[in-house]
Amino acid sequence: MSKIVSKENKLCMCCMKEHEVKTVRIIDDNIYKGVDIKYPAFYYYCENADEYYNDENQLSENDLSMKNEYRKKVGLLTSKEIISIREKYNISQTDLCILLGWGGKTITRYEGHQVQDMAHDSILRKIRDDAEWFLNLLEKSKDMISEDYYVRYRDNAAMVLENERDTYLKKAIISNYAAYFYKPYYSGNRRLSLETVVDVINYIVNENKEKDIFMSRMLKLLWYIDTLSYKKRGHSITGLIYQARPNGILPILYECLIDLDGISYEEIEIGEGIGYKLISTGFKEYNNLTEDDKKIIDKILSTFKNISNELLLKRIKEESAYKGTNVIEIVSFELSENLSVN
Ligand SMILES: [Zn+2]
Structure with missing residues (x-):
């Protein structure tokens, strides 16, 4: 044809x-x-x-x-994809070879007719996906690259890194969760979805608009929401994994969740410390939540509507899931049967 x-x-x-x-x-x-x-x-x-x-x-x-x-x-990168790596970092063929410790014409050849081997292909993917590694390699090659270009590459890669911060943050969280993915009592029978976490948080901020809500309270509500969902349906909503701590039950790496893309907050000084007051992003579509998920969230919101943070913490500490878990151990969703909310 x-x-x-x-x-x-x-x-x-x-x-x-x-x-x-x-x-x-x-x-x-x-x-x-x-x-x-x-x-x-x-x-x-x-x-x-x-x-x-x-x-x-x-x-x-x-x-x-x-x-x-x-x-x-x-399954190798095409020549266009290799060119786009250089475009991402705005770096010349020769200088990229210097960073990678390859012969001066290697990249030029890979952007053309010479098919790269698997090992070099993996290295190219790594540098494409990891701006921090690019910066490390650049630092090591500083003396072999002209001063002007060094500064240009460095500033550009720093910007790339900043833009990809959310991706790195998600990777870091997910890698900390990976060990529990196949332990349904810990993961709540759900693979962690940070997009769903963001949706739940924004849903609560929007539905709770008459009152300010701080992240510390949000984290407690998240545990109640996931646990009620597990109790009713045999799976959590977010896939967050929770740990018993002296100050209640909190998701693993809870301190990172506030920095996820799509969450908006203000820092407020409270006594000696800082509180994170959540703000509505104005975005009211929750693509990762079903109507049943929303009913469960609504139930938790209405249950604790008039309960102060202090009383909420007291309530968590009285839950058998908290009493039945040693501090810093993972809270099993198996203990959700006796949750005080139905
Ligand atoms: Zn002819």
């Missing part, structure tokens, strides 16, 4: 006469490194000779097209 892409009157290199030469796109088929590859290729077509032929430029483009289909098929 060929598709005509363009037509042009010119000297045909096939029959050596001037006539209308068509450029056509064909799906070519080739075996490369033992793998059967189908890829789009471009040819000229001579009607006089009924023949397809290539010029140098097309040959090169078609070869690259085949290599990229091969890369996709075996």
